[in-house]
Each structure stands twice: as structure tokens, then as C-alpha cells.
Amino acid sequence: MRAVLDPKDWAAFRALSHAALDDAIDYLEHVRERDAWEPMPGDVAAALAEPLPLEPTPLADVYRQFVSSIFPYNSGNIHPRFFGWVQGAGTPTGALADMLASTMNPNVGGRNHGAVFVERAVIGWFCELFRFPPDASGVLTVGTSAANLIAVLVARMKAMPNVRATGVTNEPRLIGYASSATHGCVRRAFEVAGLGSDSLRVLPTDSLHRIDPAIVARAIAEDRAAGYHPFMLVGNAGTVDVGAIDPLNDLAGVAARENLWYHVDGAFGATAVMSPSLAPKFAGLERADSIAFDFHKWIQVPYDAGCLIVRDCLLHRSAFASTPNYLTRMPRGVASAQPWFTDFTIDLSRGFRALKVWFTLKEHGSLAIGRAMEENCRQARLLADLVDADHNFELLSPVQLNIVCFRYRRAGMSESELDAFNDDLVIRLQESGEAVTSSTTIGGRRAIRVCIVNQRTTDDDIVQTLDALKRLATFA
Numbered sequence: 492m493r494a495v496l497d498p499k500d501w502a503a504f505r506a507l508s509h510a511a512l513d514d515a516i517d518y519l520e521h522v523r524e525r526d527a528w529e530p531m532p533g534d535v536a537a538a539l540a541e542p543l544p545l546e547p548t549p550l551a552d553v554y555r556q557f558v559s560s561i562f563p564y565n566s567g568n569i570h571p572r573f574f575g576w577v578q579g580a581g582t583p584t585g586a587l588a589d590m591l592a593s594t595m596n597p598n599v600g601g602r603n604h605g606a607v608f609v610e611r612a613v614i615g616w617f618c619e620l621f622r623f624p625p626d627a628s629g630v631l632t633v634g635t636s637a638a639n640l641i642a643v644l645v646a647r648m649k650a651m652p653n654v655r656a657t658g659v660t661n662e663p664r665l666i667g668y669a670s671s672a673t674h675g676c677v678r679r680a681f682e683v684a685g686l687g688s689d690s691l692r693v694l695p696t697d698s699l700h701r702i703d704p705a706i707v708a709r710a711i712a713e714d715r716a717a718g719y720h721p722f723m724l725v726g727n728a729g730t731v732d733v734g735a736i737d738p739l740n741d742l743a744g745v746a747a748r749e750n751l752w753y754h755v756d757g758a759f760g761a762t763a764v765m766s767p768s769l770a771p772k773f774a775g776l777e778r779a780d781s782i783a784f785d786f787h788k789w790i791q792v793p794y795d796a797g798c799l800i801v802r803d804c805l806l807h808r809s810a811f812a813s814t815p816n817y818l819t820r821m822p823r824g825v826a827s828a829q830p831w832f833t834d835f836t837i838d839l840s841r842g843f844r845a846l847k848v849w850f851t852l853k854e855h856g857s858l859a860i861g862r863a864m865e866e867n868c869r870q871a872r873l874l875a876d877l878v879d880a881d882h883n884f885e886l887l888s889p890v891q892l893n894i895v896c897f898r899y900r901r902a903g904m905s906e907s908e909l910d911a912f913n914d915d916l917v918i919r920l921q922e923s924g925e926a927v928t929s930s931t932t933i934g935g936r937r938a939i940r941v942c943i944v945n946q947r948t949t950d951d952d953i954v955q956t957l958d959a960l961k962r963l964a965t966f967a
């Protein structure tokens with residue numbers, strides 16, 4: 492019998508889909524009424540480890556199982572009091588766009604169809620925002636980890652033009668530079684690129700977690716004297732722990748003088764250029780050779796969607812392009828519309844990520860998204876003021892953007908007891924369902940880390956979160 496996977500009864504499918512859409516909209520409209528995080532019960536998790544379904548299950552039953560066993564146990568980042576890690580909250584429109592993208596289901600590796608032109612348009616908008624030339628290249632990625640890796644591969648290509656044929660010969664050894672506050676994915680990119688993490692000089696930061704350009708210049712000189720080949724400098728536009736912004740303009744000067752590829756990891760921070768009042772903090776970003784950033788963080792596009800833009804389109808392309816026979820490009824027809832996105836990344840098959848970005852930007856405009864970012868920065872300052880004013884807490888780093896790192900303190904506790912207490916406090920807050928923060932280490936001390944990249948957060952949410960921490964700490 493021929494297996495047709497489309498609905499046999501379109502009317503029934505339509506009815507169920509409409510009900511599911513209503514459930515999804517209710518879910519988002521009433522997100523505030525639920526806990527910020529609800530742990531998944533063991534039996535519910537275990538029940539999902541079913542054997543491979545060989546035979547069909549009615550769609551209504553599958554949907555029922557989703558509603559009871561999966562839907563309630565979300566990671567929490569859509570909730571207004573979720574402040575863990577750096578996780579955007581998304582928007583209902585982004586979810587709608589995702590559904591429409593899957594409906595079209597195009598493969599955006601290349602060829603001539605609407606999705607390709609949407610992705611090009613989105614990349615063009617961000618070249619404009621970052622003041623990159625209009626002929627710069629770009630590609631949407633899973634996230635900034637992938638974008639940083641692609642940047643390292645492009646920089647490697649510039650330093651070793653034959654690397655695609657020869658592999659990494661590392662003679663002389665290529666060396667990159669970044670601060671100790673740099674996200675771990677940059678180090679991993681060096682590992683994956685075959686350069687090795689020893690080839691990334693991890694340089695100290697100042698009291699505000701920023702790299703010192705003079706130290707970078709010194710390290711480069713030492714490496715040259717030792718016979719190495721300095722090739723790449725990575726700046727941060729918003730570090731993951733505290734949101735520090737490296738002196739991007741000075742770093743651009745060092746990179747230009749030393750002929751280094753200048754890459755900026757702007758995962759969440761760089762996108763704050765959407766706010767005219769925050770943009771000046773990122774002066775010098777426009778001088779980068781490449782910028783990695785995410786839509787799924789502060790721009791509130793649903794997961795996953797990151798991006799890399801590269802000033803030198805030809806070099807970017809040369810690092811990845813190849814044309815096996817079955818992918819021959821044609822002057823007309825489906826296989827036209829060069830260049831293809833697969834020429835700028837490691838993927839051939841790619842989904843229509845750009846549609847949810849396009850919808851989000853079109854619906855709200857970059858200025859409104861920038862205003863939401865300004866609000867988050869103001870809320871971070873509000874929280875820092877509340878922490879400062881409360882003798883139970885102490886701030887562990889000044890607020891520079893949208894992140895507050897602090898800890899609970901209690902007289903008589905040793906440093907290691909305070910570390911353990913604060914880690915446990917973060918877990919108990921998560922388990923209470925009132926709010927979610929994450930933890931990190933600042934200056935050797937364990938910190939409660941509140942990262943506000945959430946368009947749903949209100950000032951009351953900030954106050955409530957600190958109150959909950961205080962209550963949980965007091966009754967510990």
C-alpha cells in the first residue's frame with residue numbers, strides 16, 4: 492500500500508491545528524501565571540523513552556501526550572522572571588513565523604526562491620546596523636558558537652590560503668588573542684579548527700573585565716619574536732559573565748597595525764546597536780572584519796538563530812565554496828541565484844531561519860527592540876541599586892549593560908561556605924518556580940547571575956526575584 496503522510500482527513504487536521512494554535516497562544520498569553528520553571532517529574536521523563544513507534548498513533552493522541560508530558564515542562568526562558576544564562580524570551584510572532592517557515596519547508600542552502608532573498612535582506616539589515624559595507628557577506632547559523640567557528644575558519648583561510656588542501660600545517664604556528672572573559676566557544680572553535688587551544692592566548696582583563704590593548708600588543712610582539720604567526724584578535728561586545736565591552740576601537744587599531752583578522756563576538760551585546768542610546772558603547776565595532784551575534788538572545792527571535800557577517804565576501808566564500816557536479820549552478824531556473832548560502836558555511840541543507848527574524852524586525856522595527864534592550868539595562872541598574880541598598884547582598888561586579896552579579900552574604904560564613912550557600916540558593920530559587928537565575932564565578936567568588944534579555948520582564952519581576960532570594964536565604 493502506498494504510504495501517504497499527508498492527512499487523510501484534512502478537515503480533522505484543520506480542526507486539531509486550530510485548537511493547537513489556540514493552545515499555543517493561550518500558553519504565551521498566560522505565561523506569567525505559570526511557574527518560571529517546573530521540574531519534569533521522573534515518571535513523565537521516563538515515559539518519553541518509548542520504543543520506536545512502528546505503527547501509527549492517531550494525531551489527536553500524539554497531541555494529547557504533547558500537552559500533558561512536554562508542553563508544561565519548558566526550560567523557562569519565555570517566562571518574565573527567567574534570568575539564567577543569556578536566553579531570549581521570543582515573541583508570539585516569531586512562533587507564527589516558524590510555523591509558516593516549516594509550512595514552506597524550503598532548503599536554504601541555495602537556489603532561486605523566496606527564502607534566499609529573505610535571508611539576504613536580513614543580513615543586509617544587520618550590515619546596515621553594524622555599518623558594514625553593503626557588499627559584505629553573511630550567513631545565518633544555529634547560534635554564535637557556530638558563527639564564531641566560521642569566523643575562525645575564515646581567518647585561518649586568510650592566514651593559510653592553502654589550508655583547504657594541506658590541512659593545518661601550523662608552520663609557523665598561528666596564534667589568536669582574546670581576553671579571559673571570552674566565551675568558551677571561541678576556545679572550542681580553535682580546537683575544532685585544528686589550531687589547538689594552546690594557540691589562543693588568553694589575556695588578563697581589567698577590573699571591568701575588559702581586555703587591555705597594550706597587553707594585546709605586547710603579547711603579539713612576544714609571539715612574533717618567538718617565530719609565531721599572530722593572525723586573529725577576538726574582541727567582546729558583551730562578555731557572557733558580566734556584559735563587559737572590550738575597547739573595540741583600540742582593538743581595531745591594534746589589529747590593523749599588526750595585520751590581524753579582527754573578529755568581534757557580539758552574541759547578545761552587539762545587537763544593542765539597535766538602541767541609539769546604547770550604540771555609542773560599541774564604537775569601533777564597525778571596524779571589525781567579522782561579527783558574530785544572535786537573533787535568539789536580545790532580539791527575541793525564537794531559537795535557534797545566530798549570524799556571522801564578514802567584511803570580505805570573497806575571502807568568506809573561498810573558505811567554504813565547492814561545487815560538486817550535482818550542485819552545478821545554472822544561469823536560470825531553480826539552480827540559479829548565486830551565490831548560495833552553502834558557499835559561506837559548513838551546512839548544505841539549511842532551514843528558513845530568516846523568516847522569524849524578518850517578521851520580528853518588520854513587525855516591531857529595530858527601534859522598539861532597541862527600547863526593550865534599554866529597559867533591560869535600566870532594570871539591571873535597578874536591581875544593582877536594590878542589592879547595594881540591602882546589607883544581605885553584595886554586588887560582585889559593576890553593572891555595565893544588562894547583567895547583575897551579586898551574592899548573599901551572612902556574617903560568620905567562610906568564603907567556601909558562602910560559595911556553596913549561593914549556589915544552593917540559585918537552585919532553590921529555580922525549584923521554587925518563582926524565578927530563574929544562573930550562577931557564575933566572579934573574582935573567585937560564586938555569584939548569583941541575573942541576565943536580563945527578556946522583553947516580558949517588568950520592574951516588579953526584578954523586585955519579586957530579589958525578595959524571593961532574600962526569603963529563601965533567610966529560611967535556609
Ligand SMILES: Cc1ncc(COP(=O)(O)O)c(C=O)c1O
Pocket residue numbers: 576577633634635636637674676729730731756757758759785797
Ligand atoms: C558572549 C557569548 N558568546 C557566545 C555565546 C554562545 O552563543 P550560542 O549559545 O548562540 O551558541 C554566548 C552565549 O551565551 C555568549 O554570551
